[in-house]
Amino acid sequence: xxxxxxxxxxxxxxxxxxxxxxxxxxxxxxxxxxxxxxxxxxxxxxxxxxxxxxxxxxxxxxxxxxxxxxxxxxxxxxxxxxxxxxxxxxxxxxxxxxxxxxxxxxxxxxxxxxxxxxxxxxxxxxxxxxxxxxxxxxxxxxxxxxxxxxxxxxxxxxxxxxxxxxxxxxxxxxxxxxxxxxxxxxxxxxxxxxxxxxxxxxxxxxxxxxxxxxxxxxxxxxxxxxxxxxxxxxxxxxxx
Amino acid sequence: xxxxxxxxxxxxxxxxxxxxxxxxxxxxxxxxxxxxxxxxxxxxxxxxxxxxxxxxxxxxxxxxxxxxxxxxxxxxxxxxxxxxxxxxxxxxxxxxxxxxxxxxxxxxxxxxxxxxxxxxxxxxxxxxxxxxxxxxxxxxxxxxxxxxxxxxxxxxxxxxxxxxxxxxxxxxxxxxxxxxxxxxxxxxxxxxxxxxxxxxxxxxxxxxxxxxxxxxxxxxxxxxxxxxxxxxxxxxxxxxxxxxxxxxxxxxxxxxxxxxxxxxxxxxxxxxxxxxxxxxxxxxxxxxxxxxxxxxxxxxxxxxxxxxxxxxxxxxxxxxxxxxxxxxxxxxxxxxxxxxxxxxxxxxxxxxxxxxxxxxxxxxxxxxxxxxxxxxxxxxxxxxxxxxxxxxxxxxxxxxxxxxxxxxxxxxxxxxxxxxxxxxxxxxxxxxxxxxxxxxxxxxxxxxxxxxxxxxxxxxxxxxxxxxxxxxxxxxxxxxxxxxxxxxxxxxxxxxxxxxxxxxxxxxxxxxxxxxxxxxxxxxxxxxxxxxxxxxxxxxxxxxxxxxxxxxxxxxxxxxxxxxxxxxxxxxxxxxxxxxxxxxxxxxxxxxxxxxxxxxxxxxxxxxxxxxxxxxxxxxxxxxxxxxxxxxxxxxxxxxxxxxxxxxxxxxxxxxxxxxxxxxxxxxxxxxxxxxxxxxxxxxxxxxxxxxxxxxxxxxxxxxxxxxxxxx
Ligand code: SF4
Ligand code: SF4
Ligand code: SF4
Numbered sequence: 025x026x027x028x029x030x031x032x033x034x035x036x037x038x039x040x041x042x043x044x045x046x047x048x049x050x051x052x053x054x055x056x057x058x059x060x061x062x063x064x065x066x067x068x069x070x071x072x073x074x075x076x077x078x079x080x081x082x083x084x085x086x087x088x089x090x091x092x093x094x095x096x097x098x099x100x101x102x103x104x105x106x107x108x109x110x111x112x113x114x115x116x117x118x119x120x121x122x123x124x125x126x127x128x129x130x131x132x133x134x135x136x137x138x139x140x141x142x143x144x145x146x147x148x149x150x151x152x153x154x155x156x157x158x159x160x161x162x163x164x165x166x167x168x169x170x171x172x173x174x175x176x177x178x179x180x181x182x183x184x185x186x187x188x189x190x191x192x193x194x195x196x197x198x199x200x201x202x203x204x205x206x207x208x209x210x211x212x213x214x215x216x217x218x219x220x221x222x223x224x225x226x227x228x229x230x231x232x233x234x235x236x237x238x239x240x241x242x243x244x245x246x247x248x249x250x251x252x253x254x255x256x257x258x259x260x261x262x263x264x
Numbered sequence: 265x266x267x268x269x270x271x272x273x274x275x276x277x278x279x280x281x282x283x284x285x286x287x288x289x290x291x292x293x294x295x296x297x298x299x300x301x302x303x304x305x306x307x308x309x310x311x312x313x314x315x316x317x318x319x320x321x322x323x324x325x326x327x328x329x330x331x332x333x334x335x336x337x338x339x340x341x342x343x344x345x346x347x348x349x350x351x352x353x354x355x356x357x358x359x360x361x362x363x364x365x366x367x368x369x370x371x372x373x374x375x376x377x378x379x380x381x382x383x384x385x386x387x388x389x390x391x392x393x394x395x396x397x398x399x400x401x402x403x404x405x406x407x408x409x410x411x412x413x414x415x416x417x418x419x420x421x422x423x424x425x426x427x428x429x430x431x432x433x434x435x436x437x438x439x440x441x442x443x444x445x446x447x448x449x450x451x452x453x454x455x456x457x458x459x460x461x462x463x464x465x466x467x468x469x470x471x472x473x474x475x476x477x478x479x480x481x482x483x484x485x486x487x488x489x490x491x492x493x494x495x496x497x498x499x500x501x502x503x504x505x506x507x508x509x510x511x512x513x514x515x516x517x518x519x520x521x522x523x524x525x526x527x528x529x530x531x532x533x534x535x536x537x538x539x540x541x542x543x544x545x546x547x548x549x550x551x552x553x554x555x556x557x558x559x560x561x562x563x564x565x566x567x568x569x570x571x572x573x574x575x576x577x578x579x580x581x582x583x584x585x586x587x588x589x590x591x592x593x594x595x596x597x598x599x600x601x602x603x604x605x606x607x608x609x610x611x612x613x614x615x616x617x618x619x620x621x622x623x624x625x626x627x628x629x630x631x632x633x634x635x636x637x638x639x640x641x642x643x644x645x646x647x648x649x650x651x652x653x654x655x656x657x658x659x660x661x662x663x664x665x666x667x668x669x670x671x672x673x674x675x676x677x678x679x680x681x682x683x684x685x686x687x688x689x690x691x692x693x694x695x696x697x698x699x700x701x702x703x704x705x706x707x708x709x710x711x712x713x714x715x716x717x718x719x720x721x722x723x724x725x726x727x728x729x730x731x732x733x734x735x736x737x738x739x740x741x742x743x744x745x746x747x748x749x750x751x752x753x754x755x756x757x758x759x760x761x762x763x764x765x766x767x768x769x770x771x772x773x774x775x776x777x778x779x780x781x782x783x784x785x786x787x788x789x790x791x792x793x794x795x796x797x798x799x800x801x802x803x804x805x806x807x808x809x810x811x812x813x814x815x816x817x818x819x820x821x822x823x824x825x826x827x828x829x830x831x832x833x834x835x836x837x838x839x840x841x842x843x844x845x846x847x848x849x850x851x852x853x854x855x856x857x858x859x860x861x862x863x864x865x866x867x868x869x870x871x872x873x874x875x876x877x878x879x880x881x882x883x884x885x886x887x888x889x890x891x892x893x894x895x896x897x898x899x900x901x902x903x904x905x906x907x908x909x910x911x912x913x914x915x916x917x918x919x920x921x922x923x924x925x926x927x928x929x930x931x932x933x934x935x936x937x938x939x940x941x942x943x944x945x946x947x948x949x950x951x952x953x954x955x956x957x958x959x960x961x962x963x964x965x966x967x968x969x970x971x972x973x974x975x976x
Contacts, residue, residue, distance in 0.1 A: 044501055069853065
């Protein structure tokens with residue numbers, strides 16, 4: 025069980041610049057292709073059972089003709105003090121001490137969905153079915169990422185497989201990880217450069233610098249979840 | 265088949281390039297040179313458990329973004345942008361990211377088929393040994409009776425076919441894509457020609473602009489080169505420490521681009537030209553300059569009223585535009601794809617002339633790129649020729665005219681009058697189904713080639729295409745089929761195969777001052793594949809653009825409507841592009857950014873109008889225009905004029921595989937065949953009516969997921 029304490033270590037972090045974000049959803053698709061997130065079909069999406077590890081909250085602001093959408097890409101905030109963790113009876117929702125992120129152990133998960141109920145960000149996605157990916161479509165599935173079965177909870181992992189690969193490459197070359205060396209799929213795709221990922225424990229990293237921006241805020245920070253994702257407010261009339 | 269270069273030799277040659285970078289491989293599963301073997305005999309360039317990366321070019325639209333494909337054990341796993349590529353600099357859009365879902369799609373055409381125009385009784389698999397003589401016979405037809413209809417990508421096939429048709433005196437190949445219609449490409453190019461004296465696509469330096477006026481340009485979605493324009497948009501917002509760019513969008517239906525604008529000005533469709541002229545007059549006043557000739561008879565207050573906006577707003581915006589040192593006006597598809605579109609495009613381009621931003625940072629440049637389409641006028645005359653039985657054989661590649669063209673154009677009926685239709689489609693799309701033969705090309709990720717017309721590149725760029733996996737099925741490169749058939753028909757071209765053709769085409773680049781060179785073509789070729797193309801290091805576009813004088817124009821303005829009975833119709837493209845994306849399940853499941861809708865077609869109606877007409881969310885309505893009708897569910901869309909309705913393009917397939925078929929409706933049924941002066945489809949000023957059908961069909965939306973565990 026995660027302890028609520030003051031001195032929680034910081035490690036990987038993400039900054040979402042809402043002034044750059046256009047709401048294009050390329051990140052949604054990039055995440056799904058990287059992480060073997062199954063498409064579920066029209067009926068499931070209609071039932072609210074579509075699986076999106078990252079989704080764009082589109083909120084209409086104002087009334088016609090001064091109406092505009094505000095986009096807010098939301099993924100697991102990798103809470104430093106995660107409400108999803110203590111409620112899991114099987115310890116499937118666990119905290120990685122090394123990476124300081126929240127992970128889901130799929131083969132421990134028995135599908136109580138307590139964690140999803142307790143996550144204030146709707147970050148958790150439940151597999152209501154087995155993935156239906158007919159051959160040879162399954163050929164593109166990423167061998168670095170487990171394929172989840174029906175009855176299992178899943179969510180954004182900050183592309184932990186890329187973090188691990190980056191760390192291994194660096195250690196094989198006997199050097200520290202470079203800033204920007206690890207890029208999650210959404211960050212790599214984002215056409216407008218709205219997403220920045222990196223090591224928050226290094227004050228000189230780009231992500232640490234950007235997280236200091238005067239436009240910064242955290243999503244539902246008042247709940248004490250200590251999110252690792254920092255949002256930068258949109259700058260315009262319509263900005264986030 | 266070339267036996268000149270054996271596989272081992274080839275790898276040796278290519279190995280010369282491999283020294284340059286440990287990451288990207290210049291060699292690859294080059295279909296022709298490498299035999300497929302079981303993975304127990306692993307090829308040298310592959311190691312179990314290790315990734316192999318290939319640089320290539322996205323072919324999901326005509327933009328030509330550079331991609332890096334990560335492969336493992338011969339399978340294409342993930343696609344990301346090529347960080348070195350000057351167009352997209354490592355970024356990519358949803359369509360490029362899901363290209364594997366085309367490669368590994370279970371509904372592809374597996375090999376050459378005698379398709380018998382859908383007559384299932386006569387359909388049969390055929391072989392390439394039979395297909396080549398057949399194509400060869402067809403190429404022997406009288407030159408004037410051969411027609412090629414190609415897609416907007418890839419460019420190398422277009423170049424090859426152009427060379428062949430020229431050599432025998434046949435009509436030049438046509439290129440068409442519905443996307444090009446929605447972009448108004450021909451109009452944009454012709455407007456640039458008339459305004460700047462050169463028929464090239466203009467490049468808008470969004471990243472360095474401060475005040476940007478977009479007239480229906482959906483550059484964050486599909487317009488010209490969405491990835492590079494999205495990157496520029498991000499920089500326009502946040503890359504300068506002191507100045508945040510300001511975007512104003514003039515359009516009747518709020519697109520994603522307009523949704524991101526600082527101000528959305530919902531003007532009536534058809535009033536864009538008038539608004540541009542009124543702005544020209546007000547901008548001149550604000551700058552203390554003489555009113556441009558074209559705008560002298562314009563009264564801004566009247567224009568504002570006609571366009572349906574506040575006169576004070578227009579003045580305020582004109583002052584903003586006039587005051588900034590880096591103002592930019594962009595003419596987009598829905599504004600210029602209208603009857604008077606060419607004059608509208610010129611009027612908008614003239615705003616740039618007025619603020620002297622030509623060839624300056626934040627202004628307008630001219631690219632080296634022609635637009636990669638022929639105009640709809642030429643497609644129409646092809647249809648006429650087909651109807652007059654003047655076309656004996658029609659070849660179709662990477663285009664789906666039966667689906668994409670307005671139904672009233674009668675392409676399908678004309679197709680029935682062509683004695684021999686040969687499709688090179690990789691998917692059984694609507695047009696391929698009505699062909700005599702489908703001789704499938706490799707899928708883009710299994711192909712060679714290049715894209716050279718990069719509409720938003722800020723420098724000369726050739727982007728290379730190479731196979732990242734060995735072909736999965738009994739498909740064959742269309743260029744190879746045509747080369748072999750042309751040789752057999754007695755009108756050979758001097759190339760042994762597709763690779764030879766591409767190599768000969770890029771020979772001039774060796775000494776053209778790019779960021780690498782090589783003593784001979786084979787070494788150059790391996791670098792060309794390794795880097796994903798060729799370009800020059802320095803950014804550089806034609807800054808010497810001269811402005812012509814502004815031509816007096818008169819605009820008839822928006823059509824009058826019968827209130828609550830008639831509506832302006834906006835048909836807009838989405839992530840499904842020209843419709844070919846509809847068989848990628850993740851593009852279907854990806855929520856439409858503005859509505860969060862998935863997997864279907866919807867009709868956007870302003871809630872105020874919907875209330876008046878008693879229309880609820882998910883009610884099925886029948887939309888009728890003078891050209892046809894369709895039925896789809898309503899989405900009450902708050903960001904659209906009350907006198908306008910909108911429908912997304914791309915669904916409504918009757919073929920194209922399990923994920924595309926029988927889903928939604930195709931708005932091509934609602935569009936006219938009319939063109940503007942530049943030959944682009946006049947789709948932007950169509951008038952429609954809607955009627956309730958009494959049916960209800962819920963749309964699959966993502967936006968209510970917050971209510972899933974509680975109230976809906
Ligand atoms: S890809 Fe980038 S711009 Fe597009 S929605 Fe995601 S964060 Fe926003
Ligand atoms: S965002 Fe939700 S799923 Fe992620 S760590 Fe926090 S509570 Fe858990
Ligand atoms: S903009 Fe076009 S070329 Fe670029 S990634 Fe998207 S579909 Fe591919």
